[in-house]
Amino acid sequence: MNIEISAKTLDVFHAFFTEQDRKDIASAIDDRRSWLRGDSTQLIPLPAPTLELLENLRALCKKEGFRSLMMQCTSLINMIKNPKEAIVGNLKALPMALEKFIQADAIDGWLYQAHANFYLPYLVTQISFVPGEKSRGHETPARVVVEMVANAASTGKDSKNLKRKTISFTHDEIAGQTIPTLLMSEGFYHENPELKAEYDANNELFKSYFAADYKQFLVKDAAFSIGSYDTIGKALDVDGGLFKVINDEPMISRKFYSEFANKFWEDRGVADFTQIPFHPLVYCFFLELHEYAWAHVANMSEYVYQPELREKLILPEDHKDLIDILTSDLTLLEDIVTSKTGGTSIMCSGKPGTGKTLTAEIYSEVIQKPLYRVHSGLLGTSPDEVERQLKVVLTRAQRWQCCLLIDECDTWVRERGNDIEQNAIVASFLRTLEYYSGLLFMTTNRTDDIDDAILSRCIAHIKYAPPVGEQRNLIWQTLSDNYKAQLTDETIINAIEKWPEIAGRDIKELLKLALKFATKSNSCIDLAVLTRCAQFRGL
Known part of the structure; x- marks a missing residue:
């Protein structure tokens, strides 16, 4: 005042x-x-x-x-x-009113900003009245400015991560407002024991998750975009879903500070308002979205691998034997993966829906490593672009020591011929792969025209075909159990006879469609329902 x-x-x-x-x-x-x-x-x-x-x-x-x-x-x-209910009537009195409000029932001198399903605290460091100004025909109204700091998220190398935030209020904005409603208009709330307890719990999680370099987590609800710290869930549409992410904190060297020389409060006889809060946000790569974002620990959970899914992988015995060999001696695998002389590359070829991608997904669960799936479309169409993007992907995958899947890489593995640009793309792809020492799955719909140089660098080439014999029955039964479709043995036998060439993915999608139909019509899934739905799947 x-x-x-x-x-x-x-x-x-x-x-x-x-x-x-x-x-x-x-x-x-x-x-x-x-x-x-x-x-x-x-x-x-x-x-x-x-x-x-x-x-x-x-x-x-x-x-x-x-x-x-x-x-x-x-x-x-x-x-x-009455700090919580008194109407703010004077802008010049507002700084003192805010001081008294913050000191009432104070814990740390923090204000908490609301975001989706969590709060981020800031330490108040200054509250001041700024007179209005006139300059060259432009008038700036008088205002009250609240300055705050926090240990926040930053992608800069060796950044101090001390985020400074300000909010301000003019005379028109305070009319008829109480201090709580005024702060709420900016998304801020007075500290209380419940918010502090939540902060302490999240801070313990942060210590654990922050140190879990390259580990896989699940993230739900909202996440901060990298480009705009104060927007949440806008750059990344993660509301309502579960997303697999990798903690990539080692890519940024963060420093944190615990104390702030808070002269503003010292001059007012308050010595305790010095602790700088942490924002418990972890730097993550979203595997499905191929984007970096800050995930709040309240929205994170440790990923639990399911090696038992191997039993649901229905493939010919020789294919499963190969997977058993690759997973039976993890020490040998790790020696290969970390070796500078080359990685472990596996080519999976065959018709769509026959289990190529599923093999990589299950294999990553068995060895309990993240699956980094990259569609060929992300790598570009020119030789230079392919080489540049592929280097980024391979470097990232090797850093994480994960299972890398390059899906539908037909263009990059096709046998070279008279097309000069196509040959250059294959050459760039091949040249870049030579320096990769990690685990790589590649899938292609081409079986007989894969370039020999590509195949020579693969430890195995697995050829996939539609299921036959008992495999078909197992796929129908497994998917029926998985989706709780309750197919009878008779229905499964009839379906196999009606669609003998159907691939696993087509069975899955047909069952999903039939389930929606049966739920809507309150009926069981029999051959008639499957036949009716099959026409919309082109079967």
Whole structure:
């Protein structure tokens, strides 16, 4: 709070503060005497006024006719007596009112900003009144500014991560508002034991998750985009879903600070408001979205691998034997993966829907490593672009020590011929792969025209075909159990006879469609329902 004095009012205020035993204010007024000439004025700070002092000052203002200062005193008195419900009536009184509000039932001197399903705290470091200005025909209204800091998220190398945030209020914005509703309009709330308990719990999670380099997590609901820290869930549409992510914190070197030299509060006799809060956000790569984002630990959970899914992988025995070999000696696998002499590349070829991608997905669960799936479309169409993008992908996959899947890479593995640009793309792809020492699955719908140089660098080439014999029955039964379709043995036998060439993916999609139909019509799934739905699958 500031008191505006002039040559006419100087002696009145000097006498008042001397009488009130506030010699610090009286001395400050004396220091301004030489500056006051004519109609000039000076602002005298009034730090830490008591309720009694404000009431006495209001009585003086009423007696002397200092209406503006009297209204400030009235607003402050109301705020002190009832900080949560008193109406803010004066912009100049707002800084002091905010100070008193923050100090009421204080814990750390923090304000909490609401985001989706969690809150992010900030330490208040300054509250000030800024007079209005006129410059070249442009007028800036007077405002009250609240400054805050927090240990926040930053992608810069060796960044201090000290995020400074400000909110401000003008006269028009405070009209009819209480302090709580005014702060709520900016998304901020007063601290309380519940918010502090939630912060402490999240902070413990943050310590654990932050240190889990390259581990896989599940993220639900919203996440901060990298480009805009203050927007949430806008750049990445993650509402309502579960997304697999990799903790890629080692890519950024973050530093954190626990204490802040908070002179603002020290000058007001408050010594405890120095702890800088942490924002428990982890730097993650979203595997499905191929985007980096900040995930709040409240929205994260550790990924639980399911090696038992191997039993649901229905393939010819020789294919399963190969997977058993690759997973039976993980020490040997790790030696191969980390070797500089080359990686483990597996080519999976065959018709769509025959289990190529599923093999990589299940294999990643068996060895309990993340699956980084990259569609060929992400790598570009020109030789230079393919080489550049592929290097980024391979470097990332090798850093994570994950299972890499390049899906539908037909263009990059096709046998070279007379097409010069196509040959250049294959050559770029081949040249880049030579330096990869990780685990790689590649899938293609081409079986017989894969370039020999590509195949020579693969440890195995698995050829996939539609299921035959008992495999068909197992796929129908497994998917029926998985989707709770309750197919009878008779229905499965009839379906196999009707669609003997159907692939696993087509069975899955047909069952999903039939389930929707049966649920809508309140009927069981039999051959008639499957036949009716099959026409919409082109079967």
